[in-house]
Every structure is written in structure tokens, then in C-alpha cells.
Amino acid sequence: MMVSIQIFVCMQLDCRMHGNVVTMAAFSGGGGDGSRRRDPIVLAFEDAKISVLEFDDSIHGLRTSSMHCFEGPEWLHLRKGRESFARGPLVKVDPQGRCGGVLVYGFQMIILQAAQGGSGLVGDDDGFGSEGYIEPVMVILHEQKLTWAGRVSWKHHTCMISALSISTTLKQRPLIWSALNLPHDSYKLLAVPSPIGGVLVISANFNPLS
Structure with a gap:
């Protein structure tokens, strides 16, 4: 062998x-x-x-x-x-x-x-594939409606994620999409690489049927 x-x-x-x-x-x-x-x-x-x-x-x-x-x-x-x-x-x-x-x-x-240019951080070819966005995208996990532990039973889907397109040439950051009604205990985002793409939201206790 x-x-x-x-x-x-x-x-x-x-x-x-x-x-x-x-x-x-x-x-x-x-x-x-x-x-x-x-x-x-x-x-x-x-x-x-x-x-x-x-x-x-x-x-x-x-x-x-x-x-x-x-x-x-x-x-x-x-x-x-x-x-x-x-x-x-x-x-x-x-x-x-x-x-x-x-x-x-x-x-x-x-x-x-x-x-x-020649002394840049990356080469001239950015290597865009058939997936993804032309501009870099930053996804932010934040809480749209504030809550506290005493109101979890009434109000527990308070988090959301917002995707911003980062234009380094125009110096703009337009909102391109968002997702609402995420669990209040969502605490981390993980980028999913190509060819699947997207972002994974990590939560302590998440029940998709709730």
C-alpha cells in the first residue's frame, strides 16, 4: 500500500x-x-x-x-x-x-x-464567478425592536439581518435586501462560500415552526 x-x-x-x-x-x-x-x-x-x-x-x-x-x-x-x-x-x-x-x-x-496598480493588495483580475455580487456585500445582524428577558414569551422575534452593498468607488452603501423576524437570541453570522453562497444565522434556540 x-x-x-x-x-x-x-x-x-x-x-x-x-x-x-x-x-x-x-x-x-x-x-x-x-x-x-x-x-x-x-x-x-x-x-x-x-x-x-x-x-x-x-x-x-x-x-x-x-x-x-x-x-x-x-x-x-x-x-x-x-x-x-x-x-x-x-x-x-x-x-x-x-x-x-x-x-x-x-x-x-x-x-x-x-x-x-502594481503595488496593490490584489491583482487586476478579481476573479468574479457566476455566483455572488459585483460589489462586496456586508451583512449586519441587529435588533429592529428592542426587548428584554421579561417579554420573551410575547415578543421574541426581534432580530433582523441587513445586506449592504459596499461601493468603494462611489463611497456608497445602499441596502439591497433584508430578512426580518429572526429569534431574539441570534448572536452570530457565518458566510457560506460559493457555489451555495449566502449567510448562516446562528441562534441559541431556534424553532422554525414558532
């Missing part, structure tokens, strides 16, 4: 950061055009600092391609008067590498557009 063994070689890099990394994510599809370009990495630091890193073959290490800071006097309006937050920034990226979203200050979404 012949056994096929695959060996994966990982490179270890030691990089010193000027702060604690709260969350990170990788832009996929960086080498889709046949080049040797690596997938960029997005790092988020408290309270609202973002860095994009890429692997540079010439130095055999990481180099900073862009830095973003949404702190200071000119960004005080993003805090809405608050000084502390329960969690740090959260990074999510488009599966096709067209843009990334960073949730800062608990309720502010920063959209980072992938750079164009």
Missing part, C-alpha cells in the same frame, strides 16, 4: 510591533494574477490604529504598505463621547480581496479599499 505524504514548510519571522495586536486578517487572492505577490496582512491595534503588511522577498521579511490612525482630536466624533470600550477593533476582509472592514469604537465601521 502506497501512502501519500504532504510536507508543509512554514517560515518563522520575528517582528517587533509598536503595540499589542488586537486582531488580524489576511487579504486573499494576492497572487491570483500569476505573480509571486503574497497575501497582505491587516493588523489592528487599540484604540483605532490599522497597519497593512506585505512580505518582501528582497529583505526576506515584512514591510509596511500602509498605516491608518483614527485617533486624535479630528476623530473624537467617532467615540460618541465614550472613553473606554469593552473590546478592541475587529478586522474582516472581503473573500475576493477587494476591501476590508475594521469595526472600531464598538460601532464605527472603517472600510479599507484595496489599492490598485
Whole structure:
């Protein structure tokens, strides 16, 4: 009997950061055009600092391609008067590498557009298939009608999801569809990859017949 063994070689890099990394994510599809370009990495630091890193073959290490800071006097309006937050920034990226979203200050979404041209984050070919949307779509789980534990027996389908089309060129976010009457204890969304597509809503107790 012949056994096929695959060996994966990982490179270890030691990089010193000027702060604690709260969350990170990788832009996929960086080498889709046949080049040797690596997938960029997005790092988020408290309270609202973002860095994009890429692997540079010439130095055999990481180099900073862009830095973003949404702190200071000119960004005080993003805090809405608050000084502390329960969690740090959260990074999510488009599966096709067209843009990334960073949730800062608990309720502010920063959209980072992938750079164009030779030094961009992704190739010129976005690789659109027969499924999905032309523009990146962000789906948000939120509560349309507020409730509390004492009224669950009367009012328990209070959540909904809203899908927004993110236009990085026009800087618009139109609502394209929504779904109402979801259970009040819905707490998470999972993206379903192609060819099925869509989004899966996770709830603690969901009875489709209720």
C-alpha cells in the first residue's frame, strides 16, 4: 500500500510591533494574477490604529504598505463621547480581496479599499464567478425592536439581518435586501462560500415552526 505524504514548510519571522495586536486578517487572492505577490496582512491595534503588511522577498521579511490612525482630536466624533470600550477593533476582509472592514469604537465601521496598480493588495483580475455580487456585500445582524428577558414569551422575534452593498468607488452603501423576524437570541453570522453562497444565522434556540 502506497501512502501519500504532504510536507508543509512554514517560515518563522520575528517582528517587533509598536503595540499589542488586537486582531488580524489576511487579504486573499494576492497572487491570483500569476505573480509571486503574497497575501497582505491587516493588523489592528487599540484604540483605532490599522497597519497593512506585505512580505518582501528582497529583505526576506515584512514591510509596511500602509498605516491608518483614527485617533486624535479630528476623530473624537467617532467615540460618541465614550472613553473606554469593552473590546478592541475587529478586522474582516472581503473573500475576493477587494476591501476590508475594521469595526472600531464598538460601532464605527472603517472600510479599507484595496489599492490598485502594481503595488496593490490584489491583482487586476478579481476573479468574479457566476455566483455572488459585483460589489462586496456586508451583512449586519441587529435588533429592529428592542426587548428584554421579561417579554420573551410575547415578543421574541426581534432580530433582523441587513445586506449592504459596499461601493468603494462611489463611497456608497445602499441596502439591497433584508430578512426580518429572526429569534431574539441570534448572536452570530457565518458566510457560506460559493457555489451555495449566502449567510448562516446562528441562534441559541431556534424553532422554525414558532
